[in-house]
Amino acid sequence: AQSVTQLGSHVSVSEGALVLLRCNYSSSVPPYLFWYVQYPNQGLQLLLKYTSAATLVKGINGFEAEFKKSETSFHLTKPSAHMSDAAEYFCAVSDRDNDMRFGAGTRLTVKP
Amino acid sequence: KAGVTQTPRYLIKTRGQQVTLSCSPISGHRSVSWYQQTPGQGLQFLFEYFSETQRNKGNFPGRFSGRQFSNSRSEMNVSTLELGDSALYLCASSLGQQGIGAFFGQGTRLTVV
Numbered sequence: 001a002q003s004v005t006q007l008g009s010h011v012s013v014s015e016g017a018l019v020l021l022r023c024n025y026s027s028s029v030p031p032y033l034f035w036y037v038q039y040p041n042q043g044l045q046l047l048l049k050y051t052s053a054a055t056l057v058k059g060i061n062g063f064e065a066e067f068k069k070s071e072t073s074f075h076l077t078k079p080s081a082h083m084s085d086a087a088e089y090f091c092a093v094s095d096r097d098n099d100m101r102f103g104a105g106t107r108l109t110v111k112p
Numbered sequence: 113k114a115g116v117t118q119t120p121r122y123l124i125k126t127r128g129q130q131v132t133l134s135c136s137p138i139s140g141h142r143s144v145s146w147y148q149q150t151p152g153q154g155l156q157f158l159f160e161y162f163s164e165t166q167r168n169k170g171n172f173p174g175r176f177s178g179r180q181f182s183n184s185r186s187e188m189n190v191s192t193l194e195l196g197d198s199a200l201y202l203c204a205s206s207l208g209q210q211g212i213g214a215f216f217g218q219g220t221r222l223t224v225v
Binding site: 034036041042043044045046049090099100101102103104105 | 116118145147154155156157160167168202204212213214215216217218219
């Protein structure tokens with residue numbers, strides 16, 4: 001079964017600093033990959049998705065992710081962190097878009 | 113276009129009882145999936161329904177069941193509740209095609225006492 005591993009359950013950055021959240025997938029074929037964000041007491045919001053059209057995917061709120069087949073990675077980045085980016089981020093893999101397997105999540109803290 | 117609506121938002125039940133949670137997907141979406149989120153286990157896939165048929169199922173006991181109606185609304189039922197069933201239950205709505213992504217409701221927070 002496909003799965004994803006998120007490295008680092010907690011990441012802390014200063015406001016204005018680069019955000020890098022790591023995700024590695026296990027799949028013999030390029031899967032569909034997603035990043036979701038969850039704010040406290042809320043559901044999940046889709047940030048971006050990889051569907052093989054382009055390896056560099058741009059999402060909402062200035063986030064982007066690069067699919068690297070050689071590294072089986074799909075890391076999420078944002079050049080400059082904002083206080084409002086503080087949330088929990090989940091990487092997910094799917095062979096059908098509504099049957100997703102999620103990583104354990106990474107809680108992002110942004111320090112002023 | 114209205115988003116995914118889950119009711120109720122909060123629920124408190126006693127061990128041994130059963131509970132039914134409801135999810136109304138985005139208009140036009142035929143796929144509804146359910147997920148359980150707990151601090152210890154994270155986000156786990158329960159099952160997916162597409163056009164009233166269960167298309168995929170996660171690794172949960174038979175106490176967890178669901179159904180989907182002709183209008184795509186879905187219900188999830190948990191019987192003989194256990195303390196460990198306390199969780200945030202999330203519903204996700206999708207067109208059911210590959211690679212589009214799913215839209216989540218705000219969830220139902222179930223507490224079993």
